[in-house]
Amino acid sequence: MSGISQDTRDWLAQLGVIPQDDRLWLAALTHGSYEADRNYERLEFLGDRVLGLSIAEWLYAENNAPEGKLSQRLNALVSGATCARVARSIGLPDHIRLGKQAREDGARDSDNILGDVMEALLGAHFLDHGFEPTRDLVRRLWADVFAGDLGERKHPKSALQEWAAGNRRKPPEYELVARDGPDHAARFTVRVSVLNVGSAEATASNKQEAEKLAAEAFMEQFG
Amino acid sequence: MSGISQDTRDWLAQLGVIPQDDRLWLAALTHGSYEADRNYERLEFLGDRVLGLSIAEWLYAENNAPEGKLSQRLNALVSGATCARVARSIGLPDHIRLGKQAREDGARDSDNILGDVMEALLGAHFLDHGFEPTRDLVRRLWADVFAGDLGERKHPKSALQEWAAGNRRKPPEYELVARDGPDHAARFTVRVSVLNVGSAEATASNKQEAEKLAAEAFMEQFG
Numbered sequence: 001m002s003g004i005s006q007d008t009r010d011w012l013a014q015l016g017v018i019p020q021d022d023r024l025w026l027a028a029l030t031h032g033s034y035e036a037d038r039n040y041e042r043l044e045f046l047g048d049r050v051l052g053l054s055i056a057e058w059l060y061a062e063n064n065a066p067e068g069k070l071s072q073r074l075n076a077l078v079s080g081a082t083c084a085r086v087a088r089s090i091g092l093p094d095h096i097r098l099g100k101q102a103r104e105d106g107a108r109d110s111d112n113i114l115g116d117v118m119e120a121l122l123g124a125h126f127l128d129h130g131f132e133p134t135r136d137l138v139r140r141l142w143a144d145v146f147a148g149d150l151g152e153r154k155h156p157k158s159a160l161q162e163w164a165a166g167n168r169r170k171p172p173e174y175e176l177v178a179r180d181g182p183d184h185a186a187r188f189t190v191r192v193s194v195l196n197v198g199s200a201e202a203t204a205s206n207k208q209e210a211e212k213l214a215a216e217a218f219m220e221q222f223g
Numbered sequence: 224m225s226g227i228s229q230d231t232r233d234w235l236a237q238l239g240v241i242p243q244d245d246r247l248w249l250a251a252l253t254h255g256s257y258e259a260d261r262n263y264e265r266l267e268f269l270g271d272r273v274l275g276l277s278i279a280e281w282l283y284a285e286n287n288a289p290e291g292k293l294s295q296r297l298n299a300l301v302s303g304a305t306c307a308r309v310a311r312s313i314g315l316p317d318h319i320r321l322g323k324q325a326r327e328d329g330a331r332d333s334d335n336i337l338g339d340v341m342e343a344l345l346g347a348h349f350l351d352h353g354f355e356p357t358r359d360l361v362r363r364l365w366a367d368v369f370a371g372d373l374g375e376r377k378h379p380k381s382a383l384q385e386w387a388a389g390n391r392r393k394p395p396e397y398e399l400v401a402r403d404g405p406d407h408a409a410r411f412t413v414r415v416s417v418l419n420v421g422s423a424e425a426t427a428s429n430k431q432e433a434e435k436l437a438a439e440a441f442m443e444q445f446g
Contacts, residue, residue, distance in 0.1 A: 041290040045297075046283050049276040053354075056272040060265060060350075067264040074268075127283075131276075131354040 008095045010206045015090060016137065020128045026097075028120035031113060033099030040120035047123030050131070051078050054122075054138035058146065077145060083115035086141050088158045091208065092117060109161075156215035160192070163223055170195040172218070174211050177201065190214045197222055231318045233429045238313060239360065243351045249320075251343035254336060256322030263343035270346030273354070274301050277345075277361035281369065300368060306338035309364050314378045314431065315340060332384075379438035383415070386446050393418040395441070397434050400424065413437045421445055 004012075004022050008029065012019060019025045024043070032039040055077045059070050076082065087093065093108045096117055107113050126134045139146075160172050171194075178189040190210035193199035200221055202213030227235075227245050231252065235242060242248045247266070255262040278300045282293050299305065310316065316331045319340055330336050349357045362369075383395050394417075401412040413433035416422035423444055425436030 042283060042293065045290045045293050046276075046279050049272065049279040053269075053272040053276045056269050057349075060269050067268045070265065070268050126280075 007207060011091065011095060011208050014206070014208060016140070017125060019124075021124075024124040024127055025121075028124040029095055029117060030097045031099065031102055031107060031117075033102035033107070034097040040117055043120035043123035043127075044116045045123070046126065047119035047121065048078075050122045050126045050134055051083075051119055051138060053131075054135040055142070055146075057135065058139060077142065080115035081111055082145055083118040084111040086145065087114040087118040089144070089155055090141060091155045091157055091212070092121075094157070156212050156219065160194075160215040160219055160223070163219065164194050164197075169197055172215070174214070176207060176210075178203075192218050194218070194222070230430055234314065234318060234431050237429070237431060239363070240348060242347075247347040247350055248344075251347040252318055252340060253320045254322065254325055254330065254340075256325035256330070257320040263340055266343035266346035266350075267339045268346070269349065270342035270344065271301075273345045273349045273357055274306070274342055274361060276354075277358040278365070278369075280358065281362060300365065303338035304334055305368055306341040307334040309368065310337040310341040311381045312367070312378055313364060314380055314435070315344075317380065379435050379442065383417075383438040383442055383446070386442065387417050387420075392420055395438070397437070399430060399433075401426075415441050417441070417445070 004019060004025055008025075009019070012025070023038070027038045028040050028043045028047075030039045032041065052074070055074050056070070059065075059073055059077075065073075092114060096108060096113065098107050122134055122138065125137055157172075164170065164172055172192050173194075175191050175193070176188060177191045178187075180187045180189070185205075187203055187205060188207045188210045189201060189203040190207060190213075191199050191201045192211065192214040198218070198221065200214050200218035202210050202217050204210040204213055227242060227248055231248075232242070235248070246261070250261045251263050251266045251270075253262045255264065275297070278297050279293070282288075282296055282300075288296075315337060319331060319336065321330050345357055345361065348360055380395075387393065387395055395415050396417075398414050398416070399411060400414045401410075403410045403412070408428070410426055410428060411430045411433045412424060412426040413430060413436075414422050414424045415434065415437040421441075421444065423437050423441035425433050425440050427433040427436055
């Protein structure tokens with residue numbers, strides 16, 4: 001089993017997550033089609049309960065609603081669809097390790113898989129850092145949906161992906177075109193292209209951010 | 224709302240529980256028939272998820288079973304029937320605050336109510352002491368059922384209660400007949416009687432224990 005890619009490590013750092021036990025995080029990001037032995041299923045089982053308690057505690061503390069109302073809110077906030085929405089909002093789809101066939105079948109955009117991996121990541125965080133830091137992470141990641149803002153604010157890369165699909169174009173392709181500056185202050189320039197449409201570039205202090213800004217720039221120009 | 228009775232406080236201490244916020248524990252032990260405003264329902268909502276995560280973590284750590292097996296085991300260990308069984312094994316029924324009608328309707332022996340109060344206590348403990356100490360409490364209380372020992376080892380008071388009902392007798396009555404010694408080393412003597420059958424006495428350093436021993440003595444003599 002290979003290690004966590006630098007890309008994925010940067011992305012986790014942006015979420016405020018520092019992996020201690022890399023194997024947990026690799027497993028959480030691995031679909032059974034990529035590796036049958038060490039995939040996200042057991043961590044998803046655990047993460048499902050981590051999420052449930054995190055949200056239950058939050059609801060309990062925030063309002064004095066009767067039990068029936070709390071259960072109803074909780075069910076909506078932990079549903080597979082909500083987990084998938086949160087997963088997309090943080091750019092999770094890029095980091096899932098999928099087998100070739102699953103990739104071609106569109107697994108990267110499956111609500112079921114995105115929701116499960118989202119929960120598996122919470123399971124990994126719980127084992128790695130304990131309950132309270134994980135509860136705090138849930139509160140950051142779920143802040144928008146908890147506030148009832150179930151609007152359509154998509155991650156720029158998801159928005160571009162959907163735009164391309166909706167316009168019967170090939171999926172966008174990201175390419176690192178330059179890496180400048182010393183290691184402690186590196187600058188990454190990424191170009192995103194959609195075949196037969198055009199391309200856009202952006203620069204940032206990490207690749208994730210540069211991709212996000214490039215997607216935004218592309219959408220401004222062509223979207 | 225009155226405070227926690229000394230009886231209930233002693234019982235909690237025997238379980239290793241020291242209430243910080245008394246109101247939580249009173250609410251956890253209060254059925255809606257006793258007090259509509261501050262009953263166990265919201266704490267049960269929370270405790271349900273505390274129990275779920277505690278057992279999920281335990282199962283995850285104990286064995287390498289696939290997710291389906293873990294879910295199956297978890298569902299059995301957190302079911303209302305299992306919660307009620309654990310509640311009986313620790314003598315919880317005596318400590319539930321019920322309205323008169325509910326008492327007469329046998330609420331004290333209802334699996335639903337016992338299971339809910341058991342979960343509400345875990346919710347109170349979680350708010351009072353945090354996740355890890357509560358998880359440790361679950362591991363103590365669920366040790367027998369987790370080990371697959373779903374046998375019929377009942378609390379002596381429950382066993383006597385059931386024996387009386389099964390023999391068409393009035394329920395056993397417990398009476399404190401003596402309290403000796405200085406406060407820091409008090410000795411409690413309890414007599415348990417079943418009308419038209421007989422009585423038995425026992426002495427211990429707290430009333431709970433004396434009642435338990437008296438019930439045992441009664442069953443040895445008459446059961």
